[in-house]
Amino acid sequence: AQTVTQSQPEMSVQEAETVTLSCTYDTSESDYYLFWYKQPPSRQMILVIRQEAYKQQNATENRFSVNFQKAAKSFSLKISDSQLGDAAMYFCAYRSTNAGGTSYGKLTFGQGTILTVHP
Amino acid sequence: DAGITQSPRHKVTETGTPVTLRCHQTENHRYMYWYRQDPGHGLRLIHYSYGVKDTDKGEVSDGYSVSRSKTEDFLLTLESATSSQTSVYFCAISERGNNEKLFFGSGTQLSVL
Numbered sequence: 001a002q003t004v005t006q007s008q009p010e011m012s013v014q015e016a017e018t019v020t021l022s023c024t025y026d027t028s029e030s031d032y033y034l035f036w037y038k039q040p041p042s043r044q045m046i047l048v049i050r051q052e053a054y055k056q057q058n059a060t061e062n063r064f065s066v067n068f069q070k071a072a073k074s075f076s077l078k079i080s081d082s083q084l085g086d087a088a089m090y091f092c093a094y095r096s097t098n099a100g101g102t103s104y105g106k107l108t109f110g111q112g113t114i115l116t117v118h119p
Numbered sequence: 120d121a122g123i124t125q126s127p128r129h130k131v132t133e134t135g136t137p138v139t140l141r142c143h144q145t146e147n148h149r150y151m152y153w154y155r156q157d158p159g160h161g162l163r164l165i166h167y168s169y170g171v172k173d174t175d176k177g178e179v180s181d182g183y184s185v186s187r188s189k190t191e192d193f194l195l196t197l198e199s200a201t202s203s204q205t206s207v208y209f210c211a212i213s214e215r216g217n218n219e220k221l222f223f224g225s226g227t228q229l230s231v232l
Contacts, residue, residue, distance in 0.1 A: 045209065045223035090159055105152040105213040105221045109161030
């Protein structure tokens with residue numbers, strides 16, 4: 001079974017600065033997807049960014065980018081120019097590609113990292 | 120936003136009572152999922168459905184059952200609630216296709232006293 005580990009329970013950053021959230025995972029599969037989700041106090045789960053394992057290029061979405069190191073099984077999230085609205089719980093998640101259609105929503109999540117943004 | 124409604128949004132119940140949580144979608148998506156969120160564990164999959172009357176167990180299915188009699192509704196039942204089932208429960212939906220996304224409901228906060 002796959003496992004996902006977020007070793008930073010809490011992180012903080014000054015507004016406009018850059019912060020990196022760490023995530024490591026364990027799998028024996030060669031093809032899979034990795035995700036970062038944001039959960040603000042409203043409890044809504046918001047997809048931030050997604051990475052396909054067979055793509056070497058790191059995914060980027062505006063101020064959010066990832067550092068995907070497949071051999072090291074590491075998937076960190078970098079938030080640039082941090083904003084007050086970035087304050088939230090962030091979850092790293094893994095998804096297999098081996099289970100067909102049912103795998104689309106079968107994610108393995110990490111424990112989460114609470115990000116605080118200071119003005 | 121995807122059309123997913125979870126009800127109730129909050130519920131307090133007593134140990135030993137049955138509880139049913141409802142997830143209703145208006146997207147006609149085939150796949151539906153129930154997750155629970157607990158501190159230190161992130162979200163964990165309880166049960167999922169890949170069609171009407173087609174369901175299967177997830178990682179933490181003990182003490183839970185599900186039913187899906189219509190495409191739009193996916194029910195999660197705690198037959199006899201225990202304090203360890205105090206959690207936030209999320210429903211999610213997805214559909215086959217390129218760049219398929221997983222859409223989450225707003226969650227149900229369940230407290231078992």
